[in-house]
Amino acid sequence: MRLKLFTFKGGQHPHDCKEITQNKRIKDIPPSKIMVYPMSQHIGAPCEPIVKVGDYVSMGQKIGESKAFVSAPIHSTVSGKVVAIEKRPHPNGTNVLSVVIENDFEDKLLETINDNYNDECKLSPKEKIEIIKECGIVGLGGATFPTHIKLSPPPDKQIDCCIINGAECEPYLTSDYRVMIETPIVIFEGLKQIMNILGVNKGYIGIENNKPEAIDIMKKVASNYDGVEICVLKTKYPQGSEKHLIKAITGREVPSGKLPADVGVVVNNIDTCTAIYNAIKTRQPIFTRIITVSGLAVKEPGNYRVRIGTGFDDILNHAQFDAENTVKVLMGGPMMGISQSTLNVPTIKGTSAILALTYDECHLDKEVSCARCGKCVENCPMGLMPVQLNAYSKINDLETLKKYDVLDCIECGVCSFTCPCGNHITQRIKLAKRQIAASKKK
Amino acid sequence: MNNLTVSYSPHIHGKENISKIMRDVIIALVPAMLGSIYFFGITALIVIATSVAFCVLFEYIWNKLIKKDNTTNDLSAIVTGILLALTLPPTIPLYMIIIGDAFAIIIVKCFYGGLGQNFVNPALAARAFLLACWPVAMTSFSKPQDPFGIFGKNVDSLSGATPLAVIKGESNEVANLLDLFLGNVSGSIGEVSALLILIGGIYLLIRKVINPVIPITYIVTVGLFGELFSDYGFLYHILSGGIMLAGFFMATDYVTSPVTKTGQFIYAFGAGLVTSVIRIFGGYPEGVTYAILIMNIITPLLDKNVKPRKFGKAVKDNE
Structure with missing residues (x-):
């Protein structure tokens, strides 16, 4: 009997590269000596630190919270001393106020947990x-x-x-x-x-x-x-x-x-x-999450249980990545992940994977002009016309972009992925969407 | 290690690129090219070779002149060269081909910014240009040769009326359908054999380079109108002249056809309609070139107004 499969219209199936890690059992990666907790690890208002430099914190202790409705508190995932509260690089590419804790490796758990x-x-x-x-x-x-x-x-x-x-x-x-x-x-x-x-x-x-x-x-x-x-x-x-x-x-x-x-x-x-x-x-807050560490530049790819706050550098070193051949380091998957400019960033709640990609895995080809083949339109899961969005993004025509429903784009990356001319369609759309959002705020 | 590349997602890319697509189109045109050499001998080879060589040369020179990157390796100039050659009569003087190539590549394609920017199909525009400049040379067709005697008779006459002249009443040489299908008729070097073009077209469909909406709509529209409004039937119309070549290779040109399936349907239907009107009621024996050029010009309008169904739209409308 052939089972009915649930599906939707549009989309693509990229080569999934899952064979690298799918049979690797989940293993633990030890936390770093210096753990960094950005006060913004969620959609919504950033938290305010509620500890001071020099404070001793237990594992599971709340270190940041916000009174805003859309927000989520941040907890320490190790025990140790707060050594700094300052702006640190965040995996999303900005600098974010972070609580830095020196791990005493005691893992002294809060009694309520x-x-x-x-x-x-x-x-x-x-x-x-x-x-x-x-x-x-x-x-x-x-x-x-x-x-x-x-x-x-x-x-x-x-x-x-x-x-x-x-x-x-x-x-x-x-x-x-x-x-x-x-x-x-x-x-x-x-x-x-x-x-x-x-x-x-x-x-x-x-x-x-x-x-x-x-x-x-x-x-x-x-x-x-x-x-x-x-x-x-x-x-x-x-x-x-x-x-x-x-x-x-x-x-x-x-x-x-x-x-x-x-x-x-x-x-x-x-x-x-x-x-x-x-x-x-x-009553345990999120201490760990399971992440996939993969990419051809990683010698020990696998699925790891990682404490929130552990540095990307420590995780990649644990997985023996080859720094020489790494061209891109991503947080998340290759279709929607964020590329990192530095490895000096911590694992946050939203880190689903850390990928170290080699030159051959990345798409670094030059774009040639759009041939209007329509493959992006055919594959867009949202039923949009990326070919038009691409053209109007190039000339920064935000009004026309809105008429072509640019705000409905889910930024999945299928259009850029399928474009035979290598056009950075998703990338342009993202930029345009952010410009529209910024103009609304004014 | 300091050289991490930072960019927006997606970070990977599919295997397709424009040169591969163009290569597939060239492969799909191989049967028609071989057929033209079989039917018209070495002259067909010379016509095709000249056209391809000068198309590539003109694109190369143009990019050099305006200091742009060389784009000839996307192979699109080769495709234009082949397509133009296949629509020409075998007796055409070579200098006309070269002028046609210059028109296609420099004026139609490069003036507007190269691949993807031209608003009409370069090969067809060049054909229309040549037709306007040298109407006699462009419409003097010779009968094909049959060196291996596949059709049982070796016709040697130097000129012959095309099957389309029959529709206009200018000739009474009604070709039989098998000859039309196989290519044993007078005509442009690459358009005579429907079979060979069909092989290429099916290859393009299998490779998903084109989708079936445009060729099927176009060919069926021409056939139906022929059936309804002329004395010659469905098959006579679709097998004669440039219908097959145009349906699979000209009308499906990415740049000048709509991007949505609905738009493609309207476009191909319109092209079929205009082709038939010119053929049956107009002053020219063949209407393919002008029909597709006209629909090329309408394409931006179709792309602007025919949008795909947006995810989540129906629900919004119900509110």
Whole structure:
């Protein structure tokens, strides 16, 4: 019997390079001597440091918080002494106020974090959301939207199902895949908590069909959970895009400019599920996350459990990367990741992967003029006309760009990827979108 | 290690590039070129070689003159050269080919900024230009040779009416459909054999260089109008003249055809309509060149107004 595959229109399947790391078990990378915690690791208002230079902090202690509604607190993931509070390089390319802690390698845990709560059943959804908020959980897929806000939709939005995003459509990335194989129960327990908080009885876990092993394991576990369904998705980038995942699984289309909650869906990442479960079970904030360290310049590629705050240099050195042949270092996947100008940046909550790419892996060709072949239009998952957006971005015509719905672009990179003329379409669109955003602020 | 490259995502790229696409087009044109040499002998080879050589040369010289990077290695000049040659009669004097090449490459393509910037198809524009300058030389067709006697008869006459002249009543030599399909008729060197062009066209479809919307819409439109409004049927119309070559290789030119599927449909339908109107009611025996040139000019309008369905749009409209 041929199974029906869930999918969407448009998109591409780049060579996924997942074979490099997909069979590597998750291993630990020790934290750095100097841990750096940028006060902005999420979408929303940055936190204010609540510790002073010279303070001793325990593992799990809150070191930054904000009173703003859209924000998430920052915690220390080691114990040690605060040695500096200053602007430090952030993986997004800016300098951000950061708390710098000298690790004493004692891992002295805050007393409130322990296994003895056993009150998951007694907690109300409100209390659980409060715990999630206090634990600083954000969307760990990379967007880093604060999870407590996602889980408390406005009362007029009727949520009827939640989706766990196990698509992992970015090339190279295998961390979610390994989590699904190694600790599937934790994902389901996390999903159960999410369903309980949202008051829904339908949960879907979407997995691309290039991960048959994970699908088998997850399907087996799913039989023990009511209302949870594993959806096998066609392998195609950007299947992991929230909007396209919802479209593929439920057939609903998130209207332009709206959120998933508007069509009654909440989407969470695999690693976020784990974090939610840990938070409710032990009141543990996000200490670690699973990242894929890969790329042909890395000699020991693999999936690693890394403490938030660990420097990229330490992680790459642990994975024995070849500095000579590294042309680009990315945080995230090659389609949407951010290239780094320095390795002196810390792992943050949104770091899903660190890739060290060689010259041959990167696309560094010169662009030639657009031949108007229309491949970008054919492949755009949002149904836009990147060829026109590219042309109008070149002459900086923001008004016309708006007419061509530039703001609906999800910046997935498919247009640039498929362009036979090597045009930097996505890149131009991004710049134009930021210019439009800046002009609105004025 | 200090030399990390920083750029916006995406950081990887698909395997396609424009030279590979152009190479595929050239490969797809090989059967038609070989056929032209078979049917018209060494003169066809000379016509094609001259046209290609001068197209590349003109692009090279132009880029040198205006101090731009050499773009001849994208192979698009070769494609233009071949396409122009295939639409020419075998008896054309070489200097006319060279002037045609200069018009195609320098005036139509390079004046507007090179590949991707021209608003009409360079090969067709050059053909139209030559047709206006030397109408007699451009329409004196000789009958093909048949050196191996595949068709059982070796026709040696120097000139012959094309199958299209029949539609206009200027000739009564109605070609049989098999000859039209295989190429045993008078005509431009590369347009006579529908079969050989079809092989190339199917290769392009398989390689996904082109999508079937334009060729199918165009060819079917011409056939249907021929069936309805002339005494000669569907097949006679689509197999004669430049329909096949135009449908698969000219109308599908990326630069001058719309980018959306709906736009492509309107464009190809329009081109088919104009072709048929010129053929059946107009003053010229063949309308392919002007039909496609006219639709080329309409392409920017189609691209502006025919947009693909945007994700999330239907829901918005319901509100």
